[in-house]
Amino acid sequence: MAAHNGGQTWKVGEVSRLTGLTVRTLHHYEHVGVLVPSARTESGHRLYNCTDVQRLYQVVALRDLGLDLGTVATVLAGELDITVVLGEHLDHVERRLTALMSLRSRLAALLAATRSAGTPGPIELLALTEEVIRMEETTKRYFSPEQLAALETRREQVGEQLVTEVQAEWPRLIAEVRTELDAGTPAASPRVQALAKRWMELLEAFHGGDPGLRDSLYRMQAENSEEIRQQYGGPTPELIAYVQEAVEAS
Known part of the structure; x- marks a missing residue:
């Protein structure tokens, strides 16, 4: 932390340490234009001032509401x-x-x-x-009685402990994928590829490779994505597209 032109400033590493955001995420925010540091040192290091910190809070708060970075930029530009x-x-x-x-x-x-x-x-x-x-x-609008019965049978076969573990893993996996997306990590990178592979494994644990169950699951998610995200912490369409891109690139 330092004083710059009479005001308090922070280098990118300090902002990362104080907020818990990665440096890559802060760089990506700059790249997409939602948070551009107001100054740089003579050696080119980024410097964030108090106004930048306030804007960073707005970005994080809006992201927490589920807005993608494009919408965040629109809001902060005063267009929404x-x-x-x-x-x-x-x-x-x-x-x-x-x-x-x-x-x-x-x-x-x-x-x-x-x-x-x-x-x-x-x-x-x-x-x-x-x-x-x-x-x-x-x-029930998306799964037939036969499909629901098959799901219940599979649940009994794998056991409640595994079901609980998978349910607990989803929020962590979604958060990790979102971090990579926010940081601008290419979908073809090994890190995103590994996350996408695990994503598909968890989905397959649900539908068991059954095309009908898989299609019903995808249709339910596509038609109710906002409600699922708000009520159950499900992924945004933006995250799903990112994972699909990673799968296609593998």
């Missing part, structure tokens, strides 16, 4: 009203929170009643069932 973006996202989050809090309240009340009085009553179970069914309706 940030209040509209924030308002729409807030509305969606509040709807999701309302649904989750409703389900949480029902589960908590039902658990308390079960602990004190034994088996829950039919009215409580019917209400809880309705909450759960609403979350399953999307799945």
